[in-house]
Amino acid sequence: MRVAIAGAGAVGRSIALELVESEHQVMLIERELTQIDPGAVEDAEWVHADACELSSLEEAGIEGCDVVIAATGDDKVNLVVSLLAKTEFGVRRVVARVNDPRNEWLFSENWGVDVAVSTPRLLAALVEEAVAVGDLVRLLTLRQGQANLMEVTLPDPTPLSGRPVRSLALPPDSALVVILRGGRVIVPQPDDAIEAGDELLFVATAAVEEEIRSALDV
Template sequence: MRIAIAGAGAVGRSIAQELLAGGHQVMLIERDRAHFEPHTVEQAEWVHADACEVSSLEEAGLQLCEVVIAATGDDKVNLVVSLLAKTEFAVRRVVARVNVPSNEWLFTESWGVDVAVSTPRILAAMVEEAVSVGDLVRLMTLRQGQANLVEITLPHDTPLAGERVSKLTLPRDAALVTILRGGRVIVPQPDDPLEAGDELLFVAAADVEQEIRTALGY
């Protein structure tokens, strides 16, 4: 897969290295000469250009990319790159970095963003997930808020211990997708029993999260 990354700072370079390790073709677009360091990620294609200019993106061949990642440290730039990628070059998938959490509401389909990634929000969710037992924690927002990845860790005194997955009465717009148990990742089957300490991961619409709590007895 050919992927373009706007912004070759520490974040952009790290993403590029991960994608290259996965066998993808990566193009790094960087405007700031101080950050234009091809020797740091030699396998990537480097382009010294302004990712907010249509002519520069066209010359770089953005129309040939299947994914664009707007990974600069400036939310305004990331929004412009996302909008251009989607509207001018019909890029199938656009991922944008959110630097300031209060700007997250802007990163929607209206600006060409398919997936918005807010590092502060993700880190906060990971902290909550690590310390919260018996409470539902939102780990990630999917499809611009249409659904969330949420997690709950069953406490040691859970009344669900020994109950089978099929006994859970979940709301319509929710699905149990994974059970984390010790070092195991379990794809839940109807006859699988639940245990204290299980981490249950659900994909659910935001408005049914309380119904999930109720189904789990909280």
């Protein structure tokens, strides 16, 4: 997979290192010459250019990328990069960093964003996930806000203990995707029994969250 990252600061470089380790082709685009450091991510392609300029993206070959990540520290820049990548170059997947949670509402399909990642919101969700038992916690928003990744850790005791997965009356537009039990990752099958302490991960639209809570009795 070929990935372009706009912004070669600490965040952009960290993402690039992870992707390179996973054997993806990575291109880092950075307008500040002082941030250009090929030695920091040796296997990445480095481009000194302004990712907000159409001509710069064209010269960089952005249309050949499968994913564009707008990872600068400026929300305005990230929105412009996302819009250009999606509308001008037809990039299939655009991921954008949200620096100020107050701007999160802007990071939608109207600006070409497929997935918006808000670090403050994500950290808050992870804190909730770590300490909350018996409550449904939203971890991540997917696909322009159309679906969310949610988690619940079942209390002990729970009325669901011993019941098969197929007995969960989950609403439409929702799915139980994995059960975490101790050190195990379980892909749920209809006859698998639910146990107290299980960590359940769901993908669902925001509209059915209350119905999921009712189905889980949490």
